[in-house]
Amino acid sequence: MPEPIAAASVTESASGRKHRAILAAAEEMFLRGGYLGTNMDELAALSRVSKQTVYKHFGSKEALFVELVTTMTDAAGDRVHNEVADPAEASEVPAYLRAYAERQLDVVMTPSLLQLRRLVIGEVGRFPDLARALYESGPKRAMSSLAAAFGRLDEQGLLSIDDADVAASQFNWLVMAAPLTDAMLLGDAALPDARARRRHVADAVRTFLAAYGPRD
């Protein structure tokens, strides 16, 4: 007799709830106490599951942190890269680029993602997989997506780009590097306000278009 579908889905849902509860506790504890400062007994207690359940779901403390990094960074990436139509004509390109950049800044410059980034950078020697997970789901994904968009815009004559990967890297860092470095080194107090972000993005897009705007 086949297993009742409802029972299977209840089981899966209970397991899924535990999975999410553990990840939520991991986010709270790792971001506050750091990787080494997080105790797995306390993490299980905060998740309201047994330590055995934590290890059944995630295998190890390091694997749990890798999944936390991937989950948080992927969720942020989804918010940046949600479906946006390409611009239809050259006059729409500056606004399209500014909107992308402002969305990316809004998403990346949140205290929890910034703290995650500081944490994995501080631990890159001991736990290189953590930082690599953040790199792949974060800047690498952003730049791949940008390179693909720039390739399409070049084909349509809306941008003029020889090497889409170089252009994507330059655009990404013209936008992200200054605010991200300030936040990494000066803390959340250095986060630019909405007006400063808009001005910063406008400057970045202007410089990018001077190099990659459509040929007349």
Added chain:
Amino acid sequence: MPEPIAAASVTESASGRKHRAILAAAEEMFLRGGYLGTNMDELAALSRVSKQTVYKHFGSKEALFVELVTTMTDAAGDRVHNEVADPAEASEVPAYLRAYAERQLDVVMTPSLLQLRRLVIGEVGRFPDLARALYESGPKRAMSSLAAAFGRLDEQGLLSIDDADVAASQFNWLVMAAPLTDAMLLGDAALPDARARRRHVADAVRTFLAAYGPRD
């Protein structure tokens, strides 16, 4: 009777030697073990001085680390910003910018400075003064110096710059952001080789000059 000059200078020199020995031990131990992982008794032993002498020279563990950050970053900055004559005509500007950028990459992308940077980023929540010291002697000094140079080049008609601070920040990050982020997140194995650096710098300078080259 005045104190003998020779004796004073011997005293000062012995004290200076101790000062340097403590800083050298601090560099070795902090970069290897992290801030919290560094033990002041072991640091005194490695410096071949008493722990009392360490505290007499530096006051506290945190003050010692701030001085280490400042000393290392200042020394690096001195190597980037050593006297280089401004270019005399427009045709020399691209080579001048490339030489500056390559020098900056060579100096900043060294394993000890990168590890120092990872360390202070990881500890910015607990010890904000460490990261602030690196920021002031590092990116902030670099961008102030660049902004001053760009202001002079604009006056001479060799660049065309409205806001020298914006241009300096954009130049700095077009050059530094990608290799620095790769190194922060992927470790020293991601350091670009000499050929990749030259290509990266040439791309950065080309984009910068498209935006800020002299008006025809």
